Amino acid sequence: MQLRKVTAASAAVLALALTATACGSDDKDDSSGSGGGKKISIGIKIDQPGIGLKTPDGKFTGFDVDVATYVAKELGYDAKDINFKETKSQDRETSIERGDVKFIAASYSINDERLQKVDFAGPYLLAHQDILVRADDTSIKSPEDLNNKKLCSVAGSTSAQNVHDKLAPKAQLQEYGGYSECLTGLENNAVDALTTDDSILAGYASQDANKGKFKLAGFQMTNENYGIGLKKGDADLKKKINDALTKMVSDGSWEKAVKANFGPAGYKNEPAPKIGNVVK
Structure with missing residues (x-):
């Protein structure tokens, strides 16, 4: 009787372990890169x-x-x-x-x-680094005009630092958590320009909610x-x-x-x- 109880308990534990393993495997990446139904x-x-x-x-x-x-x-x-x-x-x-x-x-x-x-x-x-400014801004005609301007970019990006180091050493760098936050700051006059890649800026400028509000400066500052x-x-x-x-x-x-x-x-x-x- 004791042997049967131990055997049954062991079998139950083994079944639970196998079930947990099977369920967990679906959530893991396939390290071989071969697919096979994995994520x-x-x-x-x-x-x-x-x-x-x-x-x-x-x-x-x-x-x-x-x-x-x-x-x-x-x-x-x-x-x-x-x-x-x-x-x-x-x-x-x-x-x-x-x-x-x-x-x-x-x-x-x-x-x-x-x-x-x-x-x-x-x-x-x-892509190329560029800046986005408000549509009615006529004060920034070259990268050097960013001196003493508030230039926004996101934390971890090298874009604003590139401008500061190479083109406009007096630019006031502002780091936000994301480009959407920079865009809000630009619209609200908290910053004067947003810098990142032209491909990204074009995406923002083309959104229905932003049409007519912003413009690309057209500076190809980096590759x-x-x-x-x-x-x-x-x-x-x-x-x-x-x-x-x-x-x-x-x-x-x-x-x-x-x-x-x-x-x-x-x-x-x-x-x-x-x-x-x-x-x-």
């Missing part, structure tokens, strides 16, 4: 119209979202297997290093400092090579993503995504960059 977590921005935006109904739209979805499909994942995670600029390297995401497609410019911590596939888009960030040393995943990006360009999907996301703003994009060709 993949991808870091994106959720507040950048035209790049990465979470709509009120919970959907994700934007060029980076389209690129990430295409790449994930080439890695073996259906759209329903993708778990998009908001990744703020200051958290991108940490999210990759911790394994919170498999890769990041979030207006993530390739630079030497970041390459010390993560690897990049791509680039897949060449921003958007890459897909991934864990340092993961050469296999890097090759697979690069192959996917190459295919996206060759089959016309890249151009289609550019027109769908940037076309309404009249954004004049650069041609698709060649893999590994980082424009300085």
Whole structure:
């Protein structure tokens, strides 16, 4: 009798353990990158119209979202297997290093400092740093006019610092948590200009609620090579993503995504960059 009780209890414990293991496995990324019904977590921005935006109904739209979805499909994942995670600029390297995401497609410019911590596939888009000002502002006609002006950018971004270091040393840098907050500050005269990539700024300026309020200055102050960030040393995943990006360009999907996301703003994009060709 005692033996039967112990055996039954052991069997129950084993069954619970197996059930827990089976349930938990569905939530983990497939480390092999082969899909097979498992999930993949991808870091994106959720507040950048035209790049990465979470709509009120919970959907994700934007060029980076389209690129990430295409790449994930080439890695073996259906759209329903993708778990998009908001990744703020200051958290991108940490999210990759911790394994919170498999890769990041979030207006993530390739630079030497970041390459010390993560690897990049791509680039897949060449953007340029610009500024957004109020539509009636005639005081800023060149980057040097930003001296003594309040220049907004987001925490973790290098955009405002680039302007301060190279073009307008007296610019008053203001760091906000997100571009939407910078935009509100610009509209309310709390700041004089918002700086980041022209692709991002064009997305904001083209929103229905913002039409006529803001304008792009047209300064091509830097080259921003958007890459897909991934864990340092993961050469296999890097090759697979690069192959996917190459295919996206060759089959016309890249151009289609550019027109769908940037076309309404009249954004004049650069041609698709060649893999590994980082424009300085």
